[in-house]
Amino acid sequence: MITSYGGPNRLTSSELYTLLNRVNKIKQLVKSIHLWGKRKSASGRITAHVGNLDTYFEDDRKKQIFLDWFASFVNDGKIRYFVPEVNSSDEDLWSIIKDLENSGVKFG
Numbered sequence: 001m002i003t004s005y006g007g008p009n010r011l012t013s014s015e016l017y018t019l020l021n022r023v024n025k026i027k028q029l030v031k032s033i034h035l036w037g038k039r040k041s042a043s044g045r046i047t048a049h050v051g052n053l054d055t056y057f058e059d060d061r062k063k064q065i066f067l068d069w070f071a072s073f074v075n076d077g078k079i080r081y082f083v084p085e086v087n088s089s090d091e092d093l094w095s096i097i098k099d100l101e102n103s104g105v106k107f108g
Contacts, residue, residue, distance in 0.1 A: 007038075007046075008057045008066075016062055020069040027073060032081035037092055050088035052095035067103035074105055082107065 002008055005019055023030075039051030057063035074080055086093040101107070 002066075003038075003048075008059065008062050011062075013059075013061050013065055017065050017069070020066065020073075024073065027076070028078070030073075030080060032083050033070075033074070034083045034085060035096065036085040037088070037096060039088065049085050050092065052086070052092040053099050054095070055092075063099075067099060070100065071104040079108070 001023070002011070002016070002019070005011060005015075008016060011019065036049045037051035037053055037056045038046050038048050039055040040046050053063050053066070057066065084093055084096060086096065097107075
């Protein structure tokens, strides 16, 4: 979703916050969340499904806006499926999971 709006580097912090909060209107319809990272290659090309949230956002403030929103979105008592897609490494996958847990996301 963020990519369809130009990605985190094209969105200001305010625009990212507004975009994410628009999704709250359909919160009760969301049954799963597909999440991955992105990373720039040596040639500068951005590749999906690799990396973690640090390499995706490249901006601590925007990453924190996302994590705060994500935690508030999923911590409503409704069971949802978490569908990560990280093809780069176990370390990148665990980095995303730890970021989510540190933001208060509960996995069950």
